[in-house]
Amino acid sequence: MKKTYAVFQKELKHFFYSPIAYIVIAAFTIIAGIFFYLYLSSFVEAAFMAMVRSQQYRAPMQKFNINLQLIRPYFWNLALISLFVLPLVTMRLYSEEKRSGTIELLYTSPLSVNNIVLGKFFAGVVFYFVMLLPTMVFMSLLFIYGNPEFGPVLSGYIGLLLLGSAFIAGGLFISSLTENQIIAAIGGFGLSLLLWVIGWAANYAGQNLADILNYLSIINHFEDFAQGVIDSKNVIYYLLFSVFGIYLTQKSLESFKWRA
């Protein structure tokens, strides 16, 4: 446990001592900010138009739900940006150790493979959480100037973290396969995207296959979170996904010893 924490601490230091962290966070914040502005503008415009119309026709004003029309699609948007950005976070987690030879230090120290993998995984998750912090500032603006429901916002963030953990576990596995960071990034991105779009194929598949594809699709399970529902089924999906990714990483590291 102590050793896992040591690895975790070291990884966080790496993130924040290197420029990559700041570039990734800046890029994520800018893109997320632009989308927030666009969603908010269109929401305000639509609400304003509705108000004008209701005055013109002296009709009762149409109801606008900020949770449904702004926050929910915005969470989808954040999930999509995470898909693009997280491979950049995971790409170096192992590749760098292999390239610089520090893997020899880790493997000849009294550390279990578990210590290494879990330390790195949780460092990735915490980094992702830090990356999401600026978007929470955006959200708090909505609470200051409006009155959205808090529940769905919380569940949305829980969903994002779980989804992110799954991406990170997958990216970690890809990173453990190569010493080239570019390959790790592209591989991690490819894997995440594949798991995202796999659900689309369900529309054209037979009933049994469609069920499987829908279940596998990493984004289908996010829908409920964005709507404010924390369903244990979805929580379990993401946790299983992360555990499976970590397991594969462990096996990949152990086999590396025998192949080296």
Next chain:
Amino acid sequence: MIEVKGLTRYYGEKRAIHDVSFDVRKGEVLGLLGPNAAGKTTTMKILTCYMPPTSGDAKVAGYDIWEQSMEIKKRIGYLPENPPLYSDLRVVEYLDFVSKIKGIPSDKKKTAISGSIEKAGLQAVQHQVINSLSKGFRQRVGLAQALLNDPDVLILDEPTVGLDPRQIIEIRELIKKLGGDHTIILSTHILPEVEMTCGRVVIINQGEVVAQDTPVNLTRRLKGNEKTVVELEGDEQTARSVFSNFSEVISAEKKSTDNSRLHFTLETSTDIRRDLAKALIDNGLGLYELRTEAYSLEEIFLHLTTKEEVA
């Protein structure tokens, strides 16, 4: 302290080491000597439990590499060929991390870190980012890392590569000092290093142990025949005829001629300097130098590692 029995390791089809066996006693400094790609690093990687051998067995500090690798890892310090450094950390941060993963209890951590900083001579740079350090200091940080847990066994892969002459001397002094308390295996292809620091040498070539003994014994074993260096002035024919009068002279090789002086290297079965000097002078040759020369470890090394091609 270390028992190595019949280690063999293949990388795919390629054989890296074959049937490597040797022992290291407690407190001994053992030199693993061999040309590049001889299998030194592979042997070390197996002993540090970085990877398992294809076959064979070894015990380090009394623990088996197959069954008790965790126990071994707790008791060794390993400096790989490229020091395993995190270049964006500061020296103290790095050592702090290493002390944690090596499981040094937190109450002893501080003294362990300051102790190894002192031993490796890093006081001046301990708060610098590793990235900004020179090659020599990086090597020392690597060494400090290996010393951190006060290991029973120290395994150093080419510890003096890339250092300047003064640093090399310092590191060698340090290694000598550490021997005694620690059992040390160090690999190198630099021969004087072995002569200076190691109590015993294992010479590896093409993955196999070709000789193991103390540097002195190795020299003596090959010595068998004396090597005598002669520098004289006069006629070459006369000199050669003098040499051939001695039945002890096995071969006489002319090395060079300069300023009308002749340089010969004689291989003789016994030391004949006294009689040879007299004979040379009696024949009217001017004698400038007459001395025996020990075979350097360098020559033994070349002899042993090129034997196969000669045979």
